[in-house]
Amino acid sequence: MASPRAPAPGPPSPRRNSEYGQVQYWDRRYRGAADAAPYEWFGGFASFRALLEPELRPDDRILVLGCGNSALSYELFLGGFPSVTSVDYSSVVVAAMRACYAHVPTLRWETMDARAMRFPSGSFDVVLEKGTLDALLAGERDPWAVSPEGVHTVDQVLREVSRVLAPGGRFISLTSAGPHFRTRHYAQARYGWSLRHATYGSGFHFHFYVMRKGGELSEAQLTQGARILSPPSPPALPCCLQDSDQEDFLSAIQL
16 A cells, blocks of 8 residues: 655755744644655655564554654554554644545544643553654754753653653654764663664664663663763764755754
8 A cells, every 4th residue: 555645845944953943844844735745854664664663563552753744654554553643743734644644543643742742651652753853953053062951852852752651661763863962862760761772774874762661771871871961072073964855954963
């Protein structure tokens, strides 16, 4: 079964990277764009399927954060995972996705901010995010030293993820940010999970993090997490990040 056409992005990029963290930008982006193909950050389902599927069970209750107009939720349904709830804080794209996938009643679409979700605690076995945290951090001026505001924003999301995960649940994060940037956010004992990292993709590698609720962080991870407000040592050579979509914010989200 082919994926139906979903709302596509409007303008290719905002005037400033900080707009990626503003719901007004996303509402404008998705408004009036209901007849185009899905748009994927950091690769489509096939590019990370081999890493993702071993983490999932057919009866898992799955939550997709910041779904946008990605086909990920529908691809999960086609892959044998029928219970998928997708949230985004853009009511425009949520309405479009509900209409687009109305023929799949087990797919739920809700307008919610990932920093303050309305789900009861322990509602999900798996929480997935692909590029949502990257977008929220795209306005950071220095990728080596995240501002206190940026740290707080990520913490709000991660606290909510930990809250809605059932015991033994998995939080899976797909991002452009390597461990030297992102581990310090995830490696906080208050979330109550373990942390594992892998990569996917050809050429430039994207990053795949799995956090298991009820697991434990290593001492090295806890040490890195304790430095959340301290910049890590920069690499010897600068790294440039580009994705096929060429959006500007991709050069500023190693966070």
